[in-house]
Amino acid sequence: MKRIYIILLCLLIVLQASAQDSSARKSVYKFRLSVDIPIGLMSAGLGIGALIKHKKNKPLTLADVSNLKPSDVNKFDRYAVYQHSKAAAISSDVFQYTAMLSPAFLFIDKDIRKDWKTILPIWAETFAFTSVLTMFTKEMVRRKRPYVYSEEYNGNKISKSAYASFFSGHTSVTAASTYFIAMVYSDYHPTSKWKPLVWTGAAVFPALTALMRVKAGKHYWTDVITGYAVGALVGTLTPYLHRREFRRK
Numbered sequence: 322m323k324r325i326y327i328i329l330l331c332l333l334i335v336l337q338a339s340a341q342d343s344s345a346r347k348s349v350y351k352f353r354l355s356v357d358i359p360i361g362l363m364s365a366g367l368g369i370g371a372l373i374k375h376k377k378n379k380p381l382t383l384a385d386v387s388n389l390k391p392s393d394v395n396k397f398d399r400y401a402v403y404q405h406s407k408a409a410a411i412s413s414d415v416f417q418y419t420a421m422l423s424p425a426f427l428f429i430d431k432d433i434r435k436d437w438k439t440i441l442p443i444w445a446e447t448f449a450f451t452s453v454l455t456m457f458t459k460e461m462v463r464r465k466r467p468y469v470y471s472e473e474y475n476g477n478k479i480s481k482s483a484y485a486s487f488f489s490g491h492t493s494v495t496a497a498s499t500y501f502i503a504m505v506y507s508d509y510h511p512t513s514k515w516k517p518l519v520w521t522g523a524a525v526f527p528a529l530t531a532l533m534r535v536k537a538g539k540h541y542w543t544d545v546i547t548g549y550a551v552g553a554l555v556g557t558l559t560p561y562l563h564r565r566e567f568r569r570k
Contacts, residue, residue, distance in 0.1 A: 348436035349508045350443060350563040360450055360559075367453040374460035381469070381479040389470050398541035401467035405474060409536035416530040417491045420498035421448070427502060432509050439563075444501060447559040451497040451552055452490070459485040468538045489531065489540045489548035496527035496552025504560045527552060 391402045424444045428434040464487035468474040477483070503523035507516055531545035540548075 348439050349505075349565060350436065350439050350560060351565045352439070352442075353563065356562045357446065360446055364446075364449045364453050367457040368449075371453060371456040371460050374457070375481065378460060378463065378481065378484075380481045381465070381483050383479060386465075386469055386478045386483075389465070390472070391470050394467070394470055394541070398467070398543055401535045401538055401541045402470045403473075404536050404538040405468065405471070406533075406536045406538070409533040410539065413491050413530050413533035413537060413539070416526065416533065417495050420495040420526060420530070423498055424502055424505075427505055430506070430509065433505065440505060443560055443563050447497055447501050447556055448494070450559070451493050451555045454551065454555075455488065455490040455493045455548070458488060459490070462487045464544070466539055467535075467541055471538065474538070486540055487544050487547065488551065489534050489545045491534050492527055492531040492540075492545045492548030493552035493555075495530040496549050497556035498552075499523040499526045500553045500556030501560060504557050508560065508564065 391399055394402055427440065428437055433440060463484040465484050466482075466486040468476065469478045469483050500523050503520045506513070506519050510516070513519075527549055531540075531549055534540040534545055535542060
């Protein structure tokens with residue numbers, strides 16, 4: 322519930338900011354109703370849909386999980402069933418929350434800082450859409466997490482979270498954050514010598530998050546690969562669609 326409220330708040334910020342493009346100087350990005358309204362409506366629809374489905378969906382029962390075994394999982398993903406690292410779970414949380422806050426470091430750059438009224442709402446839009454798309458997919462797919470199939474796992478296998486495996490939210494949000502940073506930095510400094518390092522960091526950080534989610538037994542390889550792809554796509558495409566010179570290019 323709290324995440325839904327945060328996302329809706331982000332949407333309000335985006336819609337309010339999109340109503341006016343008041344910067345006197347021409348920044349790299351600008352708001353476009355043809356982009357912001359569809360993304361805002363889709364985000365709101367997916368968020369409300371995810372909330373409704375979550376309330377309607379029932380948790381797993383003991384009967385649902387009593388006969389499950391590791392061999393029920395495909396060979397490519399089966400590795401995750403045997404992983405139960407608490408340290409990896411904590412690390413993945415740290416990676417995710419760090420990534421969520423990391424776009425703030427963009428404002429250390431004076432050129433980017435001058436355009437914070439434009440960039441901050443675009444980041445809110447990126448985060449909101451990635452989050453609600455992830456949550457909606459989880460509620461629709463209802464894939465059982467790896468630990469549900471584990472014979473060694475002693476935790477709760479029948480909570481609603483137990484069927485929220487596909488796809489990885491930690492990975493998608495982290496990838497959206499890091500790729501957003503890399504895209505914005507590159508757009509403001511297209512000839513910078515730091516670009517290769519920025520893009521390398523953008524690629525590696527969510528990959529480590531994905532690995533930790535698998536090691537924690539929370540997700541399969543296919544979950545984190547999909548989450549990575551979705552996050553990277555949204556994190557790159559959202560600022561790209563807001564480029565001031567987008568149409569001409």
